[in-house]
Amino acid sequence: MRERLITSPPRDDGRSATPGLLPGSSLDQFHAWWAQRHRASHFSVERISFPELDAWAFDDDTGNLVHSSGKFFTVEGLQVRTDGLDIWSQPVINQPEIGVLGIIVKEFDGVLHCLMQAKMEPGNVNTLQLSPTVQATRSNYTRVHRGAATRYLEYFLGHRRGKVLVDVLQSEQGAWFWRKRNRNMVVQVTEDIPLHEDYCWLSLAQLRELSRIDNLINMDARTVLSCFPFEPSGTDSGDEFTAALIRSCRSGGGAGGARHTTGEILSWFTDAKTRCDWTARLTPLSKVTGWIRGEEEISDEHQRHFRIIAVAVEAGTREVKRWTQPLLFPRGEGRAVFLVRQFDGVLHVLVQARPEYGLMDLVEMAPTVHLLPGEELSSVHEDFLRHSLSSPDVRVHYDQVLSEEGGRFYEALTRYQIIEVGEDVPAEPPPNFRWMTVRQLMDLLRHGHYLNIEARSLLACLHSLY
């Protein structure tokens, strides 16, 4: 059984290379360039069976799905235990090496622009998404796969390194990855740098506009953008919500306006970690219970969670031309929501301290509500949250479907929402929730282990609202 999932026509090699998108271009020009990138790309992804994988196989001893080089990533088992009892096990993607997600920024005519990439990933629902300048695993940039060198990497790690504005390890999906982190970097350059055809210069304002389009800005771009240290430069706008949001970007960190001090927030978070009474560890995939390994996929018996599948990929503008790999394929769409509320004219975000089995530090700050694909609203314990999510009386400021990492997940989509609520959502929420300002979240993003990937995505979306 072979299923052809995405196909584009191969590129005409006689055509001359198209330039990248220059700074100062309009969004119309961006869309024309983007359509052109789509036409120029050749990409096909087929599902294959596990035995058809090249260089990937199930290890005889452990049952883990591993690459013959011992590099890239492995699919292993995750075992959760509490009070000496095993309570849950599942497959998990283990990729201990730290990759680089980096955006180059440069001023053109006084306006800061970001160098973004049109990048294909095998799991992308729409082939191409807008990615950071550099998005490379350690295997990529140390060239384990003997492909081309990673373009622009020298501006982050090499002799051409720009001024470092952001440089922090941040976690990725705790439900599917084992303690995965990537190095989120932003570097500012002043020199001229070559513009390759797959790259475009976009201003922050343009990126914020584009974040209102479904499945365009990829997860890796969102996490780096969330770490940008810039406050909005404008004065309070006439719109009450925008004014409250801008005040939120300036409240906290000693400036007042926040409901809690940083010390109180950190203590609340430490308390939440201390309450977490389970531990997780890697286990051989063959010891995972309740999951079935077939020829085509590994799935849980009740078909509620996700599958591990295998694909063959052919690409014209990636570092290598053809490869096979496993991917994690969720069942349906996830949902991640920030509830926000104004207190004394300052917008606050209701943040959840949420344990996830695959997180290195067990608990991170998460969206107010996060439903994994397959989870129902009824699984949310708190009445006020279920009410807010189904009420017509709330103001929905952001509501888009965005993609998770297409290099490891197959068509993993999440509906991201920012919903403003009123006094029916309590000022004193249950113990695992806290109202925080945007500035407080931004300050914590200088450090790892605080905001999880879905919360960072939502923070990037929140910045698109002013």
Place this chain on the structure above:
Amino acid sequence: MRERLITSPPRDDGRSATPGLLPGSSLDQFHAWWAQRHRASHFSVERISFPELDAWAFDDDTGNLVHSSGKFFTVEGLQVRTDGLDIWSQPVINQPEIGVLGIIVKEFDGVLHCLMQAKMEPGNVNTLQLSPTVQATRSNYTRVHRGAATRYLEYFLGHRRGKVLVDVLQSEQGAWFWRKRNRNMVVQVTEDIPLHEDYCWLSLAQLRELSRIDNLINMDARTVLSCFPFEPSGTDSGDEFTAALIRSCRSGGGAGGARHTTGEILSWFTDAKTRCDWTARLTPLSKVTGWIRGEEEISDEHQRHFRIIAVAVEAGTREVKRWTQPLLFPRGEGRAVFLVRQFDGVLHVLVQARPEYGLMDLVEMAPTVHLLPGEELSSVHEDFLRHSLSSPDVRVHYDQVLSEEGGRFYEALTRYQIIEVGEDVPAEPPPNFRWMTVRQLMDLLRHGHYLNIEARSLLACLHSLY
């Protein structure tokens, strides 16, 4: 073979309870009280063989040394791998639960005092050491061992909680523990609290004085004291070193005077973590290679590292009266050194980004030089460090032997030194070192995963120098 290690006479139960040490007492009064506590304590520790352990046994499947309750801690294996190859394995103490190390502070006559405890631990070289108000594992305070309730715990976790000044998870020995963290807390109270006979009120100045005595202030007290957010209140003293130290406590965090900005420090640290190319995981103790399990101890073949031993303990003033447990017994004394140097009148500490196999986040900021027990100065790669440590031309400001955690380690001693150097130690050190101010270290201590336990001990010692 039984070896009686520490014995004190049992307490005369007819005697009336002695009160704790009141605030405002002199250090002479402290020492008299301390001697009295020694006399009043009954404590004996004997080495026993593994089969003599109660409720502890080697698991048939894994060979791990475990307690029958599934709680407390286990001795398991740690496996280190790089590029798909196993490069090192060793026994390791795994205690995933998070305990509380907390100090109550209160003002008396305008002077802040700390409530400290005279506490016995089986591994202490001298039975009693000065400990935090509360030093309790989760098993302790949830009363797994059915002993008495943890005294004063309600001021940290219960209804009597004071104003929280410090509340952060900090790591412990990465060479011996698997990802161990404890919750470091300082709470300030205003109410009157009862003073039990094993407790004393000491001012910060008195605690600094007492930190110049070998093996008096225990590791748990040092780590909590290192997290105290107080800057020295005095003006610059006439002494040049003290003035440079006080300036160091105020330099950084936007105030200038530091050689590097916080952003530069964080980027350097992220870079160090990214360079770390091995991974560690738990493995069954029976799969650890190069270590031998006998009746009395587990030891490496070359007798270079440490042993796992078993002891029987009898105590009169602990929560329970008699118990047996494993301990980790190092071979000899460790050494931890901060090299410090003045730059433009501001003292800087040479901090090392040091990977340790048992650390959750792999790399933390460590002393300039840290030699584990059994390691020689010749194992230090950098010439300038070996030179400074053996040179008579340096100024040694602090040089004391202090104990590591006596609840898990048997007679684990480290020589802590703070040594001032001049221009022969480079202003631009090798990549894994950075000059930082005391204030920069203090700011990072609001968060976990930054300073390792030995660096925190040295920071507490550094505060004793003004």
